[in-house]
Amino acid sequence: MQKRCFISMNKKSQAALEFLTTYAWAFLVIIIMIAALAYFGILQPSKILPSRCNFGSEIRCVDYRIDDAGTFNLRLQNNLGEPIVIGDVVTGIALSSGSTVPFACTGARSIDGTATGAYTWNSDKTIDMSFTSCNPSAAGFVVGEKAKALITISYHLAKTSAAYTRQISGEVFTAVT
Numbered sequence: 163m164q165k166r167c168f169i170s171m172n173k174k175s176q177a178a179l180e181f182l183t184t185y186a187w188a189f190l191v192i193i194i195m196i197a198a199l200a201y202f203g204i205l206q207p208s209k210i211l212p213s214r215c216n217f218g219s220e221i222r223c224v225d226y227r228i229d230d231a232g233t234f235n236l237r238l239q240n241n242l243g244e245p246i247v248i249g250d251v252v253t254g255i256a257l258s259s260g261s262t263v264p265f266a267c268t269g270a271r272s273i274d275g276t277a278t279g280a281y282t283w284n285s286d287k288t289i290d291m292s293f294t295s296c297n298p299s300a301a302g303f304v305v306g307e308k309a310k311a312l313i314t315i316s317y318h319l320a321k322t323s324a325a326y327t328r329q330i331s332g333e334v335f336t337a338v339t
Contacts (some may be wrong), residue, residue, distance in 0.1 A: 220240075237290050
């Protein structure tokens with residue numbers, strides 16, 4: 163009687179071991195497939211997502227460019243329906259990013275060639291903003307990969323005073339060239 167019990171137990175444990183081994187092989191195949199997808203960059207959503215520039219409905223982003231040489235260019239259009247005044251070309255526009263070292267530009271800033279002082283931006287007018295001496299590599303931006311720059315513009319309506327300053331925030335998500 164004892165022999166029969168031992169043989170019966172042995173068959174049960176062999177079936178359990180084969181069952182677990184089958185699942186282990188399947189799990190190993192899944193791990194290898196995920197590793198291959200990660201290696202070839204398929205699991206990086208930033209490569210799949212399209213480039214974009216968002217400022218909301220008040221300001222339309224026409225064009226944008228971040229390059230590794232330290233230049234950041236924006237072409238924006240005023241869609242507010244009335245002229246606005248950007249308080250100061252240098253302090254009225256703030257740049258940042260989500261990285262530990264924020265994206266910043268310490269060099270010249272200009273709006274349509276105006277480098278200092280207040281700038282009046284007429285309704286439906288398209289302007290070119292240019293920032294130099296930026297730190298794309300220090301902020302973690304890599305050539306050929308996409309990066310996100312955050313922009314905040316401080317302005318007030320031309321018919322009011324600077325006491326009624328407003329801010330609009332936008333973001334540029336594009337590949338660094």
